Structures are given as structure tokens and as C-alpha cells.
Amino acid sequence: SLYPELKGFYHLRETIGSGGFAKVKLAYHALSGEKVAIKIMDKKTLGAELPRVTTEIAAMKELCHQHICKLFQVIETETKFFLVLEYCPEGELFDYIVSKDRLDESEAQIFFRQIVAAVAYIHDCGFAHRDLKPENLLLDEDQNIKLIDFGLCAKPKGGMESLLTTLCGSPAYAAPELISGKQYLGSEVDQWSMGVLLYALLCGFLPFDDESITQLYKKIKTGSYKFPEWLSDGSKELISQLLQIDPKKRIPIAELLKHPWLTKNVNVPIEWKSKYKKSLDDDCITELAVHYGKTRSQMEEEILQWKYDYQTATYFLLLEKKMKGKPVRLLCRH
Numbered sequence: 001s002l003y004p005e006l007k008g009f010y011h012l013r014e015t016i017g018s019g020g021f022a023k024v025k026l027a028y029h030a031l032s033g034e035k036v037a038i039k040i041m042d043k044k045t046l047g048a049e050l051p052r053v054t055t056e057i058a059a060m061k062e063l064c065h066q067h068i069c070k071l072f073q074v075i076e077t078e079t080k081f082f083l084v085l086e087y088c089p090e091g092e093l094f095d096y097i098v099s100k101d102r103l104d105e106s107e108a109q110i111f112f113r114q115i116v117a118a119v120a121y122i123h124d125c126g127f128a129h130r131d132l133k134p135e136n137l138l139l140d141e142d143q144n145i146k147l148i149d150f151g152l153c154a155k156p157k158g159g160m161e162s163l164l165t166t167l168c169g170s171p172a173y174a175a176p177e178l179i180s181g182k183q184y185l186g187s188e189v190d191q192w193s194m195g196v197l198l199y200a201l202l203c204g205f206l207p208f209d210d211e212s213i214t215q216l217y218k219k220i221k222t223g224s225y226k227f228p229e230w231l232s233d234g235s236k237e238l239i240s241q242l243l244q245i246d247p248k249k250r251i252p253i254a255e256l257l258k259h260p261w262l263t264k265n266v267n268v269p270i271e272w273k274s275k276y277k278k279s280l281d282d283d284c285i286t287e288l289a290v291h292y293g294k295t296r297s298q299m300e301e302e303i304l305q306w307k308y309d310y311q312t313a314t315y316f317l318l319l320e321k322k323m324k325g326k327p328v329r330l331l332c333r334h
């Protein structure tokens with residue numbers, strides 16, 4: 001087959017996305033029967049960008065959050081990287097907004113609370129995303145948000161406030177300081193992009209748009225955008241606090257987590273911390289031990305090494321089955 005490294009472990013199906021350096025295929029994890037997304041990157045195509053994949057893999061191993069697509073396994077061959085990732089059955093938020101034209105305030109609020117939670121978590125882990133847009137926000141079977149970074153744009157924030165100067169991400173969502181080639185902070189760029197995102201959720205179109213890229217840049221740099229008449233005062237106030245040209249004037253994440261527009265009718269601040277437990281799940285370890293014919297303590301010791309091999313993937317996918325209320329069972333037991 002085309003990818004002998006996957007044979008017997010994953011059953012490949014159709015391509016669900018491609019772009020930049022990556023192609024993503026739907027696949028089935030053979031042991032659990034669960035669907036996964038396999039991101040395939042060719043080392044030759046990556047060329048000088050190769051280090052971005054190692055940065056991405058390191059970041060993914062740190063990021064374990066209910067609103068971030070989980071990494072299950074890394075397979076590296078001489079010519080390719082395969083990242084086995086959480087599959088989101090409801091596809092891109094972008095397509096959902098297009099299908100509904102635009103979202104009403106309550107639905108937009110639910111999605112935006114989850115997006116803010118994911119970004120707050122990434123920033124707390126010392127990373128910045130830098131390419132926040134609806135194409136990188138996927139929906140799971142319960143229509144919950146799962147943030148991804150399809151284009152390898154996420155970066156460590158360095159010493160938290162390291163200044164980054166590479167242009168990354170899509171211009172329509174890019175902050176003024178980023179497109180001016182000035183030094184910028186990833187966290188502040190993410191705040192701006194969240195403003196563009198919230199506008200897109202509530203309006204169904206972009207605040208800054210133009211056929212000519214120079215006109216688009218001009219609108220972004222001068223912060224020239226209009227509010228449609230259907231927006232509430234609360235949502236307009238929040239959007240304007242994010243779309244501040246001066247990065248220092250943008251509402252900080254800590255404030256955002258308890259902003260009135262995000263807490264109204266729900267009255268609880270956003271729970272942004274990871275809901276994943278640090279300890280291993282007994283049922284999953286037991287099922288793995290039975291399958292591999294090992295003792296539970298041997299199995300625990302192996303999983304705790306977090307090798308991101310097929311065993312790691314099988315553990316995480318058993319955990320996913322458990323969280324979805326499915327039986328914690330593998331398809332065949334020796």
C-alpha cells in the first residue's frame with residue numbers, strides 16, 4: 001500500500017483536507033475501531049520548514065485540553081511525518097457558519113466561550129496560536145469546539161514575551177502590528193484574531209475584507225470596519241475591545257474570561273483549565289493489559305513513558321470511548 005507504515009494499525013479512508021505542507025486523511029484505528037485524522041507531511045515538501053513540525057509535535061504533546069484536538073501518535077519515516085490526531089465528525093466551524101448564514105448571540109456566545117477557553121489554555125502553556133480562524137476551529141459530535149493548527153503556525157511564546165517577526169496566518173485575521181512587519185507578541189495577535197472571529201460568528205462575513213491586498217492591509221492598519229445594525233451593544237463593545245489597533249489596549253485574556261457578554265445568562269466565568277485528569281484511567285489500563293498480555297503495573301509503566309506510539313494512541317482512544325459512554329473495549333483480545 002501507499003503507506004506501509006500504517007498497515008494493520010490504521011485503515012486509511014478519504015482525504016478530508018489538504019493545504020500548505022499537509023494532507024489529512026480520515027482513518028480507522030484498527031484496535032479500537034475509532035475514527036482518527038492522520039496528518040501526512042512530506043519532509044521534502046517541508047524543506048526548511050521541517051523544524052516547524054518538531055515544534056508542532058512538542059507543542060501538541062503539552063496541549064491536553066477539552067477544546068484542542070488531541071495528538072495520539074507520531075510516526076516518523078525517512079521521508080514522512082504522520083500525526084495521528086483526534087477526528088472531529090462535524091467538520092469546520094467555517095462551514096457551519098456558512099450553512100446558517102450567521103449565528104444568533106446565544107449560539108455565538110457558546111462557541112466563543114469555548115474558543116476563549118482554548119486560547120487561554122494555550123497562552124497559559126506558553127504558546128501562541130497566531131492563525132485563529134474558523135477553518136482551524138472544528139466541531140466534535142456534540143458540536144463542541146476543537147482548536148487545531150493546520151498550518152503549523154503555533155509557536156512557543158519563548159520567555160513568555162519573546163517578540164516574533166515572521167508573517168504567519170491569513171491576512172484577514174492578522175493583527176495590524178503583524179502585517180506591518182513590526183515586532184509583536186503572539187498572545188496579543190491571538191487577541192486581535194479572536195475579535196475578527198467573534199465578528200465573523202455574529203455577522204457571517206469579515207470585518208476587514210477587500211479584493212486588493214493593499215486595501216485590505218490599509219483597512220486593518222487603520223482599524224476601519226463597520227457594525228451591522230443587528231449587533232447588540234454588548235457584542236459591539238466586546239468586539240471593539242479586541243479589535244484595538246494598539247496591542248496594549250486589547251482586553252487581556254484574564255478580563256475576557258469574565259466579560260459580561262460572555263457570562264450573561266450563564267453567570268459562571270469560563271472554565272478554561274484542562275478537564276483531563278493527570279492520573280491514568282484504570283479501565284483503559286486494564287483493557288490494554290489484557291490485550292497485550294501484560295500486568296497492569298507493566299502496562300502503566302509503559303503508558304507513562306508517553307512514547308506517542310501505537311500503545312499511546314490506543315490508550316487515548318480507549319479514553320475517548322469511555323468519555324463518549326462507549327464500552328472500554330478493544331476489538332480483539334488475544
Ligand SMILES: COc1cccc(Nc2ncc(-c3ccc(C(=O)NCC(=O)Nc4ccccc4)cc3)c(OCC3CCNCC3)n2)c1
Nearest residue numbers: 016017024037059069085087088089091135148149150154
Ligand atoms: C465531516 O467532514 C469533515 C470535514 C472536515 C474535517 C473533518 N474532521 C477533521 N478532524 C480533524 C482534523 C484535523 C485535526 C488536527 C489537525 C492538526 O493539524 N493538528 C495539529 C494542531 O492542532 N496543532 C496545534 C494546535 C493548537 C496549538 C498548537 C498546535 C489537522 C486536522 C481535520 O482536518 C481537516 C482540515 C481541512 C482543512 N481545514 C482544517 C481542517 N478534519 C470532518
